[in-house]
Amino acid sequence: MRRVVYDPLKCTACKTCELQCSVAHSRSGDLLAAIFESPPPLPRLSVAWTPGVNVPVKCAHCETAPCLLGCPVGAIRREGKSDSVLIDEDRCIGCFSCVLLCPYGAVRLSFDRKRAYKCDGCADRISEGLEPACSFSCPTGALAWREVEEVAREKTALTAVRDAAALARGGEIAAGEGSPLGTILKMREEMARG
Amino acid sequence: MDKTNDRTVYANPGDIELTRKAADDNVELVADRLRKMMPECGFGELGTCCVMCYMGPCRIDPFGLGARTGVCGATPDVIVARNFLRSATGGAASHAGHARELAILLLEIAEGKAPGYKVREEGKLLSLAGKLGVPVDGRPVDAVAGDVARKALEDFGRQDGKPMNWIRARSSRIEYAKWEKLGLIVSNPHNEIETAMHRTSMGNDADPLNLWVATLRMGMVDNFAGLMLATDLSDIIFGIPTPKVVTANYSVLKEGEVNIACHGHNPILASKVAEWADRLEGEAKAAGAGRVNVVGICCIGNELVMRYGVPYAGHEAQTELFLATGAIDAMVVDMQCIMPSLPVIAKCYKTRFITTVPFVRHPEAIHVDFNTGAADERAQEIVRHGIAAYKERKAAGIRTRIPDVSSKALTGISVETLVSVLSTVDAKDPLKPVIDAIAAGEILGAVGMVGCPNPKLRDGAMTEKMAEGLLRNNVLIVTTGCVNHILAQGGFLTSEATERYAGPRLKKVLTAIGQAAGLGGPLPPVLHMGSCVDNSRIYDLLAALAGKLGVEISQLPVAGSAPEFITEKAISIGSFFLAAGILVHLAPAPRVFGSPFAVSLLTEKLPALNGGKVLVAATPEAAVSGILAHLREKRQALGLAQA
Ligand code: SF4
Ligand code: SF4
Ligand code: SF4
Numbered sequence: 149m150r151r152v153v154y155d156p157l158k159c160t161a162c163k164t165c166e167l168q169c170s171v172a173h174s175r176s177g178d179l180l181a182a183i184f185e186s187p188p189p190l191p192r193l194s195v196a197w198t199p200g201v202n203v204p205v206k207c208a209h210c211e212t213a214p215c216l217l218g219c220p221v222g223a224i225r226r227e228g229k230s231d232s233v234l235i236d237e238d239r240c241i242g243c244f245s246c247v248l249l250c251p252y253g254a255v256r257l258s259f260d261r262k263r264a265y266k267c268d269g270c271a272d273r274i275s276e277g278l279e280p281a282c283s284f285s286c287p288t289g290a291l292a293w294r295e296v297e298e299v300a301r302e303k304t305a306l307t308a309v310r311d312a313a314a315l316a317r318g319g320e321i322a323a324g325e326g327s328p329l330g331t332i333l334k335m336r337e338e339m340a341r342g
Numbered sequence: 343m344d345k346t347n348d349r350t351v352y353a354n355p356g357d358i359e360l361t362r363k364a365a366d367d368n369v370e371l372v373a374d375r376l377r378k379m380m381p382e383c384g385f386g387e388l389g390t391c392c393v394m395c396y397m398g399p400c401r402i403d404p405f406g407l408g409a410r411t412g413v414c415g416a417t418p419d420v421i422v423a424r425n426f427l428r429s430a431t432g433g434a435a436s437h438a439g440h441a442r443e444l445a446i447l448l449l450e451i452a453e454g455k456a457p458g459y460k461v462r463e464e465g466k467l468l469s470l471a472g473k474l475g476v477p478v479d480g481r482p483v484d485a486v487a488g489d490v491a492r493k494a495l496e497d498f499g500r501q502d503g504k505p506m507n508w509i510r511a512r513s514s515r516i517e518y519a520k521w522e523k524l525g526l527i528v529s530n531p532h533n534e535i536e537t538a539m540h541r542t543s544m545g546n547d548a549d550p551l552n553l554w555v556a557t558l559r560m561g562m563v564d565n566f567a568g569l570m571l572a573t574d575l576s577d578i579i580f581g582i583p584t585p586k587v588v589t590a591n592y593s594v595l596k597e598g599e600v601n602i603a604c605h606g607h608n609p610i611l612a613s614k615v616a617e618w619a620d621r622l623e624g625e626a627k628a629a630g631a632g633r634v635n636v637v638g639i640c641c642i643g644n645e646l647v648m649r650y651g652v653p654y655a656g657h658e659a660q661t662e663l664f665l666a667t668g669a670i671d672a673m674v675v676d677m678q679c680i681m682p683s684l685p686v687i688a689k690c691y692k693t694r695f696i697t698t699v700p701f702v703r704h705p706e707a708i709h710v711d712f713n714t715g716a717a718d719e720r721a722q723e724i725v726r727h728g729i730a731a732y733k734e735r736k737a738a739g740i741r742t743r744i745p746d747v748s749s750k751a752l753t754g755i756s757v758e759t760l761v762s763v764l765s766t767v768d769a770k771d772p773l774k775p776v777i778d779a780i781a782a783g784e785i786l787g788a789v790g791m792v793g794c795p796n797p798k799l800r801d802g803a804m805t806e807k808m809a810e811g812l813l814r815n816n817v818l819i820v821t822t823g824c825v826n827h828i829l830a831q832g833g834f835l836t837s838e839a840t841e842r843y844a845g846p847r848l849k850k851v852l853t854a855i856g857q858a859a860g861l862g863g864p865l866p867p868v869l870h871m872g873s874c875v876d877n878s879r880i881y882d883l884l885a886a887l888a889g890k891l892g893v894e895i896s897q898l899p900v901a902g903s904a905p906e907f908i909t910e911k912a913i914s915i916g917s918f919f920l921a922a923g924i925l926v927h928l929a930p931a932p933r934v935f936g937s938p939f940a941v942s943l944l945t946e947k948l949p950a951l952n953g954g955k956v957l958v959a960a961t962p963e964a965a966v967s968g969i970l971a972h973l974r975e976k977r978q979a980l981g982l983a984q985a
């Protein structure tokens with residue numbers, strides 16, 4: 149199962165992903181023409197920011213999607229082939245339950261503010277054999293089109309490396325101190341710090 | 343690296359062969375790096391990325407949801423105009439630097455301080471002196487040369503606000519008056535460059551129109567203080583180009599010879615290297631090589647080929663591939679368009695990479711401090727580097743591969759040459775046959791195809807396909823810069839190209855001229871007018887044609903095209919052609935689309951004001967049809983027959 153995954157530590161907030169998402173959702177599909185379109189195409193993700201980290205926020209296409217489950221008129225559905233959660237803007241009644249239910253804040257209000265819209269997982273691009281525009285365009289790899297299982301495996305491996313390092317540091321501390329309890333507490337502290 | 347990479351280049355199997363070799367050798371090429379860069383930053387493409395101060399960097403959301411101005415309040419119109427002016431300034435600074443070096447050299451020659459050089463073209467010196475108001479009668483050549491050089495240097499130092507000597511001496515009255523009315527007459531290139539940098543720094547000029555006028559002025563600096571001054575002085579010092587049939591493409595490299603590739607722009611260094619290559623043949627032989635084979639890449643290729651007939655190697659985008667042949671012993675460069683990747687690749691093949699200009703250096707390069715006072719000594723040193731490398735490389739057994747591809751090309755069509763060729767048809771009025779042919783619609787119009795090879799468009803053979811399309815429609819092409827290399831390698835600079843590509847009407851004219859001039863075939867349909875600075879020759883030619891017809895240049899059925907441009911120099915040259923009222927086709931798109939003001943100025947308001955107009959078209963078909971429509975419009979306005 150592939151998803152666009154993000155790594156906030158790599159994001160420089162250049163916003164290429166936002167720009168290219170807009171282009172991918174324009175009528176012309178070309179930047180130089182898209183900027184003259186009216187209404188302008190909307191980006192479906194946004195680079196959010198908190199001191200020290202940039203987070204490209206977009207729909208995670210959750211397996212048990214709260215937005216989908218909560219939509220009272222069934223305007224949200226899952227598209228089989230691309231595994232994307234899609235909002236049918238024609239059926240959307242603008243109650244914005246999805247906005248309230250989405251844990252990511254990934255649903256937004258369209259220009260006329262009467263409809264909800266969000267990342268469609270680039271279902272069109274995927275059906276053409278392309279990867280989503282945002283991950284494809286991200287120059288730093290902060291967004292990447294990856295197998296989720298593989299990401300999990302990598303994370304597991306990283307955890308092992310991190311904990312091994314912490315244990316080693318804990319060992320150093322133990323060599324200098326007497327009380328076993330103190331050592332264990334220090335090691336826990338180190339491990340939590342990572 | 344992706345070894346299945348088969349980026350093809352129109353009619354040049356050598357590029358494909360060497361791209362494969364580079365992949366085998368694990369050498370990364372410009373195309374590989376470009377692929378990793380894609381897609382490039384859209385804010386940059388639109389011109390709405392500003393790094394002029396440290397409240398930024400700022401970028402404007404073109405779709406209107408996010409920031410609409412920079413932190414300082416600069417609108418996208420202001421940001422785009424400032425950025426564009428800065429790139430025109432970068433280009434004009436490059437050309438002005440090139441020209442100033444030549445002015446200083448001419449003064450040194452006059453004062454006897456540059457023993458390796460002399461005035462070769464007295465006739466051109468005297469006629470230029472006449473135009474500049476320098477007395478010539480009965481004076482020694484060096485005294486006149488000194489005064490001409492001082493006139494040039496006076497332009498660079500002028501603080502009295504009076505028009506540049508070169509503009510006064512070298513523009514026609516009708517164009518001068520037009521520029522004066524538009525406020526485009528400049529006084530001192532250095533002042534314009536200073537003011538442009540000043541006004542575009544944070545918190546100065548915030549009037550997009552005022553900034554765009556400054557860009558047109560920068561175009562004037564580029565043409566008169568850069569291109570034209572450089573061409574005039576190069577001709578005086580190195581000779582006026584004359585027609586030469588030469589070999590182009592990879593096969594100019596020779597197995598068993600010391601291959602030295604000159605790359606860069608100013609003939610000051612390369613002409614000396616070429617001279618000493620012959621004189622040190624004995625040393626090369628002693629090292630076991632046949633001789634020293636100097637070849638010219640990029641604009642140096644143009645400068646050397648049109649004056650000395652030096653083998654015409656290839657364009658800027660091929661520099662890495664030339665190194666990948668493994669057959670180059672030394673690559674010596676001066677300035678501009680030298681990719682920083684080169685010295686690194688050179689190292690892989692034990693090629694000595696030699697820089698010669700204080701502000702163009704690289705940690706992996708050998709630096710030879712070239713100066714005009716000791717030109718001969720330094721040139722010898724450089725050639726000896728090549729000979730020493732030859733021995734080393736033989737001993738190391740570097741694998742070489744020189745693709746067996748070559749083409750012939752007729753080069754060196756200066757205005758003087760063209761006039762002399764044409765006077766074989768009509769001695770009294772040489773330009774008449776061309777004007778008659780244009781009037782009768784046999785030549786629909788002329789297009790100057792200039793500039794660089796851009797890897798973004800090389801795949802699609804943008805330049806070759808455009809040339810084909812224009813020729814079929816009876817449009818004559820004149821070229822400068824690396825576009826020449828592309829077209830030479832594509833076989834467009836030959837009589838056969840006239841047979842193969844030219845439309846029937848154009849073919850008839852070129853055949854008649856070719857026969858009258860005794861060329862043994864038609865005149866080629868693409869005329870090689872030189873290097874990038876030689877765009878001034880194209881301007882001179884247009885000025886002469888317009889003068890004969892008694893119209894403005896902007897009324898002629900002509901256009902300029904930089905079909906694959908890369909550099910800021912192309913921006914400044916284009917700015918001049920806009921100032922002169924000529925349609926300029928650009929691909930890739932210039933960085934102006936983020937500004938509605940700029941788009942409407944360049945496509946609607948400027949054409950109404952002085953005829954200048956920007957055409958953006960990234961496919962050969964769109965470019966050709968846009969240009970043809972423009973030529974037809976101009977013909978109609980002049981009441982000429984519609985071909
Ligand atoms: S393109 Fe990548 S680095 Fe740039 S803002 Fe988006 S996620 Fe961040
Ligand atoms: S909109 Fe929110 S809740 Fe719905 S699938 Fe996307 S991330 Fe999950
Ligand atoms: S997956 Fe497609 S629609 Fe979703 S944020 Fe990325 S580019 Fe936009």
Ligand code: SF4
Binds near residue numbers: 395396397399421
């Ligand atoms: S000059 Fe203005 S637009 Fe440019 S970086 Fe500074 S604040 Fe931003």
